[in-house]
Amino acid sequence: MANRKAAVKRRIISKDGHNNVRIDNVEGMVRLYLHDIWTTVVDMKWRYKLTLFASTFVMTWFLFGVIFYFISLGNGDFETGSNSSHTPCLMNVQSLTGAFLFSLESQTTIGYGFRYITEECPLAIFTLVAQLVITGLAEIFVTGAFLAKLARPKKRAETIKFSQLAVICRHHGKLCLMVRVANMRKSPLIQCQLTGKLLHSNVTEEGEKTQVYQRSVDFHVDSSSECPFLILPITFYHILDEHSPLAGLNVENLHTREFELLVTLNATMESTAAMCQSRTSYTPQEILWGYDFQPVLFSSTGGRYVADFKFFDKVQVINNPALVSSNTEKQKLEENYKNE
Missing domain, CATH: 1.10.287.70 (Helix Hairpins)
Known part of the structure; x- marks a missing residue:
């Protein structure tokens, strides 16, 4: 049982987006690094x-x-x-x-x-x-x-925050996996695109086992454009239908399946027009079924919007109609702001 838990917790990308893969036994590694001395020095x-x-x-x-x-x-x-x-x-x-x-x-x-x-x-x-x-x-x-x-845009990417947990709930009548992303600076990010990769083991028809198999996971956002203007926390969602790599996922087998969901946000900095990329990953233990994110965007008395990050990682159960209806106010507020 302990070995199984250790295997589930093993991940390729850490929560803060760093690569956990160690490269060993590469012939001529020093020569390769010296051949591209500029990248070596910058890194x-x-x-x-x-x-x-x-x-x-x-x-x-x-x-x-x-x-x-x-x-x-x-x-x-x-x-x-x-x-x-x-x-x-x-x-x-x-x-x-x-x-x-x-x-x-x-x-x-x-x-x-x-x-x-x-x-x-x-x-x-x-x-x-x-x-x-x-x-x-x-x-x-x-x-x-x-x-x-x-x-380097890498420093700018460190001010992009992902929710610590992902949630699965119904959104617009469809079962969706949802993650929340926020820009921690006032300077906006434009042309934001969130992509996902499902990493899991796989056995081919020929019986060949692949330890890490990658499948694309599409994320969407409630906006008139698929490239939102990231100046306030936004919730991205992936529809769990028959075409999803996560098809067949349910509350019973969620924590027994072994996979890692890598989420990557690509954006352009408005100030310099440079591209930046930030990433994180979610294991089954970091995905909650039947929960939704609590509202994080509020309106102040002075006519301004306030993003309270005290609620950024907080979730709420939605297993009754009262909680579902209370969630519509948050969705309308975010949708109205994104459509402006």
Whole structure:
């Protein structure tokens, strides 16, 4: 019994939308990641990205500082008995520390004027030019990846909230599975589309067993358009008819069937026109039969609508006519607002 519960709770997508699939035994994984270095750097966690950002500067300063040190060493600048007429490659550089400071000052264009290159060493001049070109490209790459991660629509998707539970009840006379979605920011999301995937094991006619089989689940919304304007909490529903992948689901077998319902919301940010995607999943234990969501949208005395998220995840039983009729006020309010 314990093994069965563990198998039911196993999920591919977590509630917060993260991928729970671990990738193992991929040949040449490091080479694949380095081949697409831009995506690798952008996808890095912040602690690694900050380390890379800082180490890019420090390592290039030190690397070219060592090169300048050996150039001066080869030119005999550190010999104590040098002729007074000897012109060093780098003025006022007497050690590795001085070469490092010269590299730092040159790369950051500080230019204190105390350390500088003379005309006697073309190799030092060429090294300085190479340093500015190479480090400039490296800084552009790292800074661009840093800004790209800050501007990723993934952060905007974190402000999209899904209901913790899904419910099954009658909607417009049809048995429907319903989920609630809300935008946590005032900036609206446009062209919103909710899609679903039913993930379950399957056995083909040839007897081949597929551990994870995907079937599309269509979701609809009570609106004149299938691309609603997400500025208030909206309830999406899937009709449980003979064409549904969940056909045959009933109150008796709901918690005995093994599946995972992956729900994905694709939307466009009005401010930047960038696409964002947010997802979650529901297991049979997170689907309630004979319940509906409590009203979350209210009207205030000042003529404004108020979305009270205290009721966002709350549900109510609808097994009697009184509860069903009390639900019509919420539906009319949401429908009128979406049709405006």
